[in-house]
Amino acid sequence: xxNTLITNLESGIFTITINRPDKLNALNRDVxxxxxxxxxxxxxxxxxxxxxxxxxxxxxxVAGADIAEFGGxxxxxxxxxxxxxxxxxxxIENSKKPIVAAVNGFALGGGCELAMACHFRLCxxxxxxxxxxxxxxxxxxxxxxxxxxxLVGKSKSMELQMTARLVDANEALxxxxxxxxxxxxxxxxxxxxxxxxxxxKAPIAIGKIxxxxxxxxxxxSAYTNGKSGYDKEIEAFGDCxxxxxxxxxxxxxxxxxxxxxxxx
Numbered sequence: 001x002x003n004t005l006i007t008n009l010e011s012g013i014f015t016i017t018i019n020r021p022d023k024l025n026a027l028n029r030d031v032x033x034x035x036x037x038x039x040x041x042x043x044x045x046x047x048x049x050x051x052x053x054x055x056x057x058x059x060x061x062v063a064g065a066d067i068a069e070f071g072g073x074x075x076x077x078x079x080x081x082x083x084x085x086x087x088x089x090x091x092i093e094n095s096k097k098p099i100v101a102a103v104n105g106f107a108l109g110g111g112c113e114l115a116m117a118c119h120f121r122l123c124x125x126x127x128x129x130x131x132x133x134x135x136x137x138x139x140x141x142x143x144x145x146x147x148x149x150x151l152v153g154k155s156k157s158m159e160l161q162m163t164a165r166l167v168d169a170n171e172a173l174x175x176x177x178x179x180x181x182x183x184x185x186x187x188x189x190x191x192x193x194x195x196x197x198x199x200x201k202a203p204i205a206i207g208k209i210x211x212x213x214x215x216x217x218x219x220x221s222a223y224t225n226g227k228s229g230y231d232k233e234i235e236a237f238g239d240c241x242x243x244x245x246x247x248x249x250x251x252x253x254x255x256x257x258x259x260x261x262x263x264x
Contacts, residue, residue, distance in 0.1 A: 002034040006056065007041075012049030013195055014042055015188070021057030027085075027110045028066035036088045042097055049203070050195040051095070053118060054102040055111075058184065061103040061127070062111025067136070082141035085110065089117035089143050093214060096207030098198050102191045103127045104184060108166070113140055116147040119210060121177070122191050123169050124184040129177055130166035150217045151177055202245035203263035208236035 001007070006017040016038050018025040025031075042048045055061040065085075073081065092099050092114075101107075101115040103123035108130050115121050115129070123129075131140050131148060139145060140161065149157040152175045160167070169181045182190050198206060216229040240246055245261045252259035 002038065004028075004031045005034045005038055007038060009048060011196070012047065012199055013052060013192055014038075014045075014048040014050070015052045015054065017054050017056050018062055019056040021055075021059070023066065024060035024063030024106060025055040025057070025111070026063055026066040027114070028069055031066075032084060032088055036091065039088065039091050039095065039099075042095060042099070043091075048097065049199045050097055051099040052102050052188065052191050052195070053092075053099065053114065054104055054188065058105065058126075060106040060111070061101070061123075062108075062114055063106040064109030064111055064132075065142075078141075085113070085142035089113060092117045093119075094210075095119075096210060097203075098195065098206060098210070100191055100195060102187050103129075103178065104187055109133055109140070109144075110142050113142040113144040113147065116151060116177075117143060120179045122180045122182065122187060122194070123172065123178045124187045125169050125181060126184060127169045127172065127178075127181075128166045129172050130164065131161045132164035132166070134162060135164050148177075151175075200261075202240075202243070202249060202259075202261040204243050204245055205240050208240055212236050 004018065004020055006019045008015045016035070018031060018035070020026060020028075020031065042051050099118045101118040101121040103115050103121055105124070105126055106128050107115045107123075108128070109132060112129050112131055131144050133140050140148070145157075145161065148160065152160070156175060159165070167175070167177070169178070172178045173181050180190065212229060212233050215232045244264045248261060249259045
């Protein structure tokens, strides 16, 4: 179905594997098209409950953009390229279903930006992260200047982007860029275990958490429809309060049993 992706749906988890290992899974036009379509698939298919994004092969998650496609672009074309990447990554970030990055090696440039667009990240011990665009006379264009700052703070974000320094898995964990570090052999299994826990919770509430947390880290009033994060939280709390899942959750708590959520 996809030229540059391998996809697999099992027990509600849709695994998207970027499959260009000979190019260290670099992002080119075809990958963007396939990735956009795969994310759209997660939006519309009820049987997909959560998503893992990872890379093929033992070396890289995504080692960056495909620089070969940069040649000959003028300013407007370059801006259009950046906007396309940002639009796809916004679609990942704003999915009401959890999308998690399983970073299995290099996550550089656009690869780091892709990982940061996911709701959170697990990585293997051999992972390396970085925004080395300055080495090409460029800056991150797919949201990296913003999301890296949100995740690690202004000062560290400035340092990493200006020096193009790569960070290993342990440093990424310490600075809050990733949530967990594990061995390459069990990275996918641990990611799936975490998603199974999340999928046992109320789906509508999970989606509302994603919406509210996303509002908390943006300042663009157009993006948030002029609402503060607190306003959004009040509205989302009310939305959850009238769901069947809320009735089931509170009843199960009082009856000392496990809730069985249905997403309604």
